[in-house]
Amino acid sequence: MENQSYEVKMNGSGIHEKNALIGVNGKGLNGNGNHHKAVKSIVCLAKQKSCRQRWNIRPSEMSINTLNPIRAIVDGMKLTPNPEKPMIALSIGDPTVFGNLPTDDKVLQAMKDAIDSHKYNGYAPSVGYQKSREVVANFYSCPEAPLEAEDVLLTSGCSQAIDLAITVLCNPGDNILVPCPGFSLYKTLAVSLGIQVKLYNLLPEKSWEIDLQHMESLIDDRTTCLIVNNPSNPCGSVYSKEHLQNILSVASKHCVPILADEIYGDMVFPGCTYQSTASLSSDVPILACGGLAKRWLVPGWRLGWILIHDKNQIFGKEIRQGLVKLSQRILGACTIVQGAIESILNDTPQEFYHRTIRFLESNSEICFSELSTVPGLTPVMPSGAMYLMVGIEMEHFPEFQNDVQFTERLVTEQSVFCLPATAFEYPNYFRIVVTVPEEMMVEACTRIREFCQCHYRTCSRDSNELDQ
Numbered sequence: 001m002e003n004q005s006y007e008v009k010m011n012g013s014g015i016h017e018k019n020a021l022i023g024v025n026g027k028g029l030n031g032n033g034n035h036h037k038a039v040k041s042i043v044c045l046a047k048q049k050s051c052r053q054r055w056n057i058r059p060s061e062m063s064i065n066t067l068n069p070i071r072a073i074v075d076g077m078k079l080t081p082n083p084e085k086p087m088i089a090l091s092i093g094d095p096t097v098f099g100n101l102p103t104d105d106k107v108l109q110a111m112k113d114a115i116d117s118h119k120y121n122g123y124a125p126s127v128g129y130q131k132s133r134e135v136v137a138n139f140y141s142c143p144e145a146p147l148e149a150e151d152v153l154l155t156s157g158c159s160q161a162i163d164l165a166i167t168v169l170c171n172p173g174d175n176i177l178v179p180c181p182g183f184s185l186y187k188t189l190a191v192s193l194g195i196q197v198k199l200y201n202l203l204p205e206k207s208w209e210i211d212l213q214h215m216e217s218l219i220d221d222r223t224t225c226l227i228v229n230n231p232s233n234p235c236g237s238v239y240s241k242e243h244l245q246n247i248l249s250v251a252s253k254h255c256v257p258i259l260a261d262e263i264y265g266d267m268v269f270p271g272c273t274y275q276s277t278a279s280l281s282s283d284v285p286i287l288a289c290g291g292l293a294k295r296w297l298v299p300g301w302r303l304g305w306i307l308i309h310d311k312n313q314i315f316g317k318e319i320r321q322g323l324v325k326l327s328q329r330i331l332g333a334c335t336i337v338q339g340a341i342e343s344i345l346n347d348t349p350q351e352f353y354h355r356t357i358r359f360l361e362s363n364s365e366i367c368f369s370e371l372s373t374v375p376g377l378t379p380v381m382p383s384g385a386m387y388l389m390v391g392i393e394m395e396h397f398p399e400f401q402n403d404v405q406f407t408e409r410l411v412t413e414q415s416v417f418c419l420p421a422t423a424f425e426y427p428n429y430f431r432i433v434v435t436v437p438e439e440m441m442v443e444a445c446t447r448i449r450e451f452c453q454c455h456y457r458t459c460s461r462d463s464n465e466l467d468q
Contacts, residue, residue: 066192069184070423077408081415088436088444091419093233095297095386095435101359103297104352107344111301114339124335126327128154128305132338136305139345140290145278151308153323156332158263158304161289163189165259165306168322169225169287170195176225176259177218179210181389181426183233183261198223199425204380204391208237212246219254226256228277231264234424234431235389236364236382238272244280251284257315260288263304266353267295268384269361278309285314292337294386296344297356303337363434363441364388370445376456377448388432389421395459397452403428413454414447 074091081087095101114120127133133149141147155161162185170176172194178186180199187197200215202208215226228247231238239247251258260277268274278286291304308320337344364382371379371390378391392406400406403420407430411417421429434441 062192065194066188068188069425070419073404073420073423077404077411079408079411079417081411081417082413085415085447087411087415087417088440088447089417090432090436090444091417093386093433094299095294096299098436098440100437101297101356101435104348106347106349106352107296107298107340110340110343110347111336113343114336117339120335120339122335123331124154124333124338126331127324128152128333129335129338132341135342135345136307140276140307142276142279144280145276145309147307147309150320151310153306153308153327154333154338155291155304155306155327156330156334157293157299157302158261158289158291159185160332161291161304161306162186162259162261164323164326165287165289166190166195166225167193167326168319169257169259171224174222174224175220176227177215177223177256178227179229179232181234181421181424181429182227183229184423184425186227187425196222202232202235202237204235204378204389207383208232208235208380208389209239209243210247212250215247216250216254219250219256223254223256225259226251227259227261229261230277231262231267231274231384232387233264233385234387234419234421235380236385236387238268238274238383238385241273241275241280244275244277248277248281248284252282256284258284258286260286262288262290264294264385265290267357267360267386269357269364269382272383274384278307281309281311283312283314285310285312285319292341292344295353295356296348301334301337303333303341359438360384360386360434363436363438366438366441367432367434367445370442371448374449374452376452382434386433386435388434389429390418390432392428392430394428396457397455398457399455403430406430409455410448410451414451416444416447416451418448 130149132154133152136152136154137147137149153164155164166176166189170190170193175196175198176186176190177200178197179202181202190197198218200218201211203211230244258277262276265276266274276288278288286309288307288309289304290307292301293299293304306323308315367388368379368381371377376393376396378393380389380391382388392403394400394402397406400409402422404422407418407420418430418432421427421431424431436444
């Protein structure tokens with residue numbers, strides 16, 4: 001009788017013996033049983049490896065490498081407000097905190113109508129409802145940068161849009177160019193994915209324009225993305241058409257795509273003009289990230305988007321398919337907000353936008369005017385967004401080693417909390433959020449003045465200049 005052979009598969013052990021053939025008599029094909037012994041030893045080895053003697057559960061490398069610089073700095077600060085003065089927090093980039101900047105009634109009614117329709121209680125496609133994508137495309141499309149529904153992905157806020165954009169463009173070991181000072185989320189997302197972050201300088205003396213020469217010097221063959229944040233968090237800067245064209249020229253020269261963070265798009269003060277980066281690009285492919293959070297004053301509603309601008313099909317199908325696949329990992333944008341988006345974008349009155357901008361500009365002017373006359377401080381007047389950066393001449397405040405200690409003591413003595421710009425990789429500055437009520441802004445500036453007058457010291461260099 002001929003020996004019959006069977007294939008042995010060791011599923012679950014992590015070992016797959018390729019075509020391990022054993023005769024029915026228990027011996028190997030050569031009849032000496034050596035193959036059988038080898039298989040038994042492999043099984044024993046597999047059992048030995050799977051028998052753990054103790055628990056040893058470790059966090060993933062991604063979780064270990066994930067760090068939010070703002071949280072790391074703020075959580076390490078000793079923040080004990082002066083009990084005799086009510087706390088004024090100028091640190092939170094949420095325009096709804098104090099209740100003085102409500103969204104428009106049309107926006108609220110759109111949400112109510114979407115809920116009452118009972119049409120948006122189920123799952124939406126991972127990239128968003130087709131109709132909602134069409135609405136966003138129509139709202140942002142222009143002759144210089146036309147958009148269709150297929151160019152829009154709806155996301156869970158602008159943060160997820162940025163996450164998807166970085167993830168689709170970059171592999172571990174690649175590098176991205178990030179503004180300094182800049183929004184800390186860029187680094188948080190990139191580093192967790194094994195992507196190197198290279199910081200390019202912004203120039204406070206030029207209203208935070210990009211140092212183009214420095215930025216270009218950072219580009220190498222592993223640079224896969226240039227992040228441009230306009231209008232800027234934390235600077236409140238708005239780039240001119242000429243400056244954006246110069247940025248695009250560098251990107252085009254080195255064939256680097258742009259991630260345009262435009263969450264504050266159109267939130268610019270009178271006298272300034274906002275232009276999307278894509279509207280000026282002739283060849284550079286751009287992933288523009290935006291959302292409802294800031295312009296419509298609803299950051300908790302978590303609806304953002306990626307607008308794919310690719311006139312010359314440089315991204316091609318692969319980047320688009322990659323974004324779709326990434327969007328399928330976790331379903332993103334809230335379906336109810338998607339159902340309301342048409343009315344939100346098309347029916348919100350222009351006066352609502354104008355009123356918000358007038359308030360932000362007024363508070364910025366108050367803050368800039370007050371702090372410009374405070375010895376040791378150098379505020380930079382913004383042109384949009386919700387923020388103002390203030391330089392600290394640390395040599396005049398010898399009690400403090402850095403901006404973190406400065407802002408920490410400001411809380412202790414004056415109960416005013418400004419975010420130290422070390423959180424944005426830019427020491428010896430602090431950021432002020434200008435969304436607080438006007439009377440609170442005035443009071444905060446008064447307290448900052450008192451604090452600086454108390455701690456300001458004349459440098460020996462200044463004394464020598466006065467003596468000459």
